[in-house]
Amino acid sequence: MSRNGLVKTVCRFAGKTDGNIAMLFAFMAIALFFFVGGAVDYSRMNAVRADMIESMDAAGLATARLAAADSSLTDAELEDYGKRFFLANFRHAAFLENLNITFDFSNDAVIAPCVEGQLDTYLLRVVHIDKFDMDSCVEVTKQGSGKVELALVLDVTGSMGSFAGGEKKIDSLRTAVDQLLDVLYGDATTSENLKIGIVPFAAYVNAGGASSWQMSWADQNAEAYYHGAHFIHVDENGVVDASKKVNHFNLFDSVTGGDWEGCVEARPFPLDELDVPPGGSAMASELSAAMDVPSEYQSGGSAEAARMKLAFSNAPDFALSTATLTNPDNFRWIPLFYPDEPDCNANWKGRCPASGTATWARTETFTVGGSSFSQTFWRSWFTDPSYDGKIENSYWNRNFIDDEKYTGRLVGEPAGRYAKIVQDFQALGKTPYASLTSDQQDWHDVMTDLGVDEFYDVDITASNDTSVADSDEYILRNSYVGWWNPASETYKYKYDRSPKLTSGDGPNRDCPTEILPLTDDRDAIEAHMAKLVPDGNTNSANGAVWGWRLLSNDAPFTEGVGPSDDDFGDWQKAVVLMTDGVNTVSKLTTHWGSDLSAYGFARESRMGKSMNDATKMRNEIDNKLLRICHRMKEEGYLVYTIMFDLKSASTATVFKACATEPNAPYYFDAVTAADLKDAFGAIAADLVDLHISK
Numbered sequence: 254m255s256r257n258g259l260v261k262t263v264c265r266f267a268g269k270t271d272g273n274i275a276m277l278f279a280f281m282a283i284a285l286f287f288f289v290g291g292a293v294d295y296s297r298m299n300a301v302r303a304d305m306i307e308s309m310d311a312a313g314l315a316t317a318r319l320a321a322a323d324s325s326l327t328d329a330e331l332e333d334y335g336k337r338f339f340l341a342n343f344r345h346a347a348f349l350e351n352l353n354i355t356f357d358f359s360n361d362a363v364i365a366p367c368v369e370g371q372l373d374t375y376l377l378r379v380v381h382i383d384k385f386d387m388d389s390c391v392e393v394t395k396q397g398s399g400k401v402e403l404a405l406v407l408d409v410t411g412s413m414g415s416f417a418g419g420e421k422k423i424d425s426l427r428t429a430v431d432q433l434l435d436v437l438y439g440d441a442t443t444s445e446n447l448k449i450g451i452v453p454f455a456a457y458v459n460a461g462g463a464s465s466w467q468m469s470w471a472d473q474n475a476e477a478y479y480h481g482a483h484f485i486h487v488d489e490n491g492v493v494d495a496s497k498k499v500n501h502f503n504l505f506d507s508v509t510g511g512d513w514e515g516c517v518e519a520r521p522f523p524l525d526e527l528d529v530p531p532g533g534s535a536m537a538s539e540l541s542a543a544m545d546v547p548s549e550y551q552s553g554g555s556a557e558a559a560r561m562k563l564a565f566s567n568a569p570d571f572a573l574s575t576a577t578l579t580n581p582d583n584f585r586w587i588p589l590f591y592p593d594e595p596d597c598n599a600n601w602k603g604r605c606p607a608s609g610t611a612t613w614a615r616t617e618t619f620t621v622g623g624s625s626f627s628q629t630f631w632r633s634w635f636t637d638p639s640y641d642g643k644i645e646n647s648y649w650n651r652n653f654i655d656d657e658k659y660t661g662r663l664v665g666e667p668a669g670r671y672a673k674i675v676q677d678f679q680a681l682g683k684t685p686y687a688s689l690t691s692d693q694q695d696w697h698d699v700m701t702d703l704g705v706d707e708f709y710d711v712d713i714t715a716s717n718d719t720s721v722a723d724s725d726e727y728i729l730r731n732s733y734v735g736w737w738n739p740a741s742e743t744y745k746y747k748y749d750r751s752p753k754l755t756s757g758d759g760p761n762r763d764c765p766t767e768i769l770p771l772t773d774d775r776d777a778i779e780a781h782m783a784k785l786v787p788d789g790n791t792n793s794a795n796g797a798v799w800g801w802r803l804l805s806n807d808a809p810f811t812e813g814v815g816p817s818d819d820d821f822g823d824w825q826k827a828v829v830l831m832t833d834g835v836n837t838v839s840k841l842t843t844h845w846g847s848d849l850s851a852y853g854f855a856r857e858s859r860m861g862k863s864m865n866d867a868t869k870m871r872n873e874i875d876n877k878l879l880r881i882c883h884r885m886k887e888e889g890y891l892v893y894t895i896m897f898d899l900k901s902a903s904t905a906t907v908f909k910a911c912a913t914e915p916n917a918p919y920y921f922d923a924v925t926a927a928d929l930k931d932a933f934g935a936i937a938a939d940l941v942d943l944h945i946s947k
Contacts, residue, residue: 294374301345312339313393332356400824402448404800408832409453414787425926429933436937448771454796455789462515462767470531470809475500476582490622495695501590507743516764517586519851530807537575544568557910564879569861591762595727596651615662617669630672635660647842653758658750667746727844763789771812791834794878800828827891836874838867882911
């Protein structure tokens with residue numbers, strides 16, 4: 254029976270009125286036939302479409318790989334290859350009528366294969382559905398065409414100047430970065446799909462020397478909480494005014510040839526771990542929530558998850574009130590001013606005797622506030638720091654200003670002026686607090702905050718005995734910056750005393766090469782790599798957070814795409830963090846409890862409540878790094894970590910937990926220079942790997 258005959262028969266049957274059962278059967282039969290037939294034909298259509306899309310994906314990827322391998326091939330040759338590849342994999346080609354395969358190469362960044370044809374139906378023909386139109390397109394991003402913003406956060410500490418495998422490690426790093434650039438750029442020198450920046454880090458990061466830095470992002474008026482925290486201001490009348498902050502920019506103006514090179518202090522914890530623009534703000538609830546253990550780490554699980562949980566659960570309490578932390582002033586950066594530190598030149602007769610009582614007293618007369626003032630002082634007031642159990646060599650910046658220039662008996666007025674401050678300082682410990690002037694009470698409170706608790710418990714003024722030198726004088730010597738000159742807005746009688754700004758000494762000590770903001774220019778990246786100079790200690794947390802800020806569209810660096818940009822979703826943001834050393838806060842034998850770091854001195858507890866010794870600070874930098882890594886990954890950043898020539902199980906655990914995944918291509922333990930090169934190459938390959946974009 255023909256199809257038309259069947260339809261007529263069914264219709265005649267349905268038209269019969271001599272039985273309700275017959276009528277009901279007629280309608281149910283048609284519906285049942287339609288649904289069964291439809292299920293069969295649609296199931297077949299979906300199987301063919303799935304095979305078509307899978308074969309298109311494979312053909313597109315294969316064609317893109319061929320295009321990357323041989324740039325001499327024409328579009329026609331690539332299309333011919335793609336068609337043949339598709340037909341070799343598409344098992345249902347014989348079932349499609351009018352099959353047409355095309356490849357669109359008009360967009361330099363993608364290859365877009367499209368397939369169209371028609372599939373005959375079986376059972377649905379009964380209801381006049383004879384064919385299904387089958388058409389679909391995909392887009393394959395070409396190798397090297399994926400849009401990437403990449404921050405290279407690179408360790409440039411002193412150990413990078415040492416040799417590993419016959420080559421300086423800093424040179425091995427340059428070679429490895431070249432390998433990454435070769436993969437990303439190929440033969441090109443620029444790319445509209447790439448932006449790369451560099452964050453060299455040691456103990457500090459040089460953000461203010463960057464080409465796009467704006468001074469409004471710095472705390473120019475000394476309004477941030479920690480600005481000038483370990484210095485004391487002496488006014489033009491010789492009075493210590495502890496309520497007035499010492500502006501670091503004024504200090505740089507006070508040093509001949511001592512311009513600020515761009516290194517900055519870390520913001521108060523926890524602001525130092527967040528990407529909030531300068532002058533911005535954060536809610537108190539946001540700051541508190543930032544320290545909560547993220548849900549994905551609550552149960553621990555893997556070693557990496559357990560370590561990440563520890564980083565959050567062990568976070569210290571805030572040292573500052575939420576009112577202070579939410580003040581916009583604390584979101585600007587304080588320029589690093591590395592202070593002159595105590596020294597003693599034993600070869601200069603009479604200033605730093607080896608032992609015994611003083612052999613001289615000196616009286617200087619000078620003018621203070623328009624009046625004549627005389628000050629008598631003894632040699633024993635300015636003795637060797639080593640006499641009280643500390644070691645002078647613990648102070649790295651002791652040669653910046655030779656202390657003899659303002660403490661020696663033959664230098665005149667500078668020594669007399671400083672001696673007056675020493676005598677006033679001693680009086681703080683000899684006078685009941687209630688009897689001190691308000692200015693003296695302020696000074697007493699500041700020094701107490703710095704951990705100076707006894708205020709010259711031994712009266713060396715009376716004994717003149719160098720064997721009882723007190724550590725408080727060396728805290729004072731660090732804090733003293735000279736006398737304020739309102740006319741020039743500079744400090745006189747200390748930092749203007751023939752400063753030594755060579756061999757790493759000076760206010761910019763250990764300040765690394767500046768950040769390179771995001772650029773698409775390969776030559777600029779290579780030129781910046783050539784400028785890197787190894788020096789200083791390791792603080793990878795500080796480096797990582799500046800890598801985050803470099804990629805973010807918020808100030809202080811705005812070269813990256815932001816959520817309001819039309820193509821924001823097309824860009825992948827990624828950070829590569831490389832180190833050859835463990836995080837370090839050194840020099841436990843200074844009077845400040847540590848060497849200077851981005852978080853000040855240990856005595857200041859800037860990393861959180863009770864973070865007041867170098868060991869606690871070092872361990873907390875590891876935790877800080879992990880919290881920063883979590884926040885970057887939470888925003889969709891890829892995080893790659895590399896250890897180079899470093900045997901440290903604890904750092905390996907931290908770097909694995911920091912990375913997007915605890916294995917290649919996200920985590921590498923590069924033992925040799927060749928391993929380092931391979932790691933950077935593998936990261937680049939992962940960033941530009943072919944993928945189906947649509």
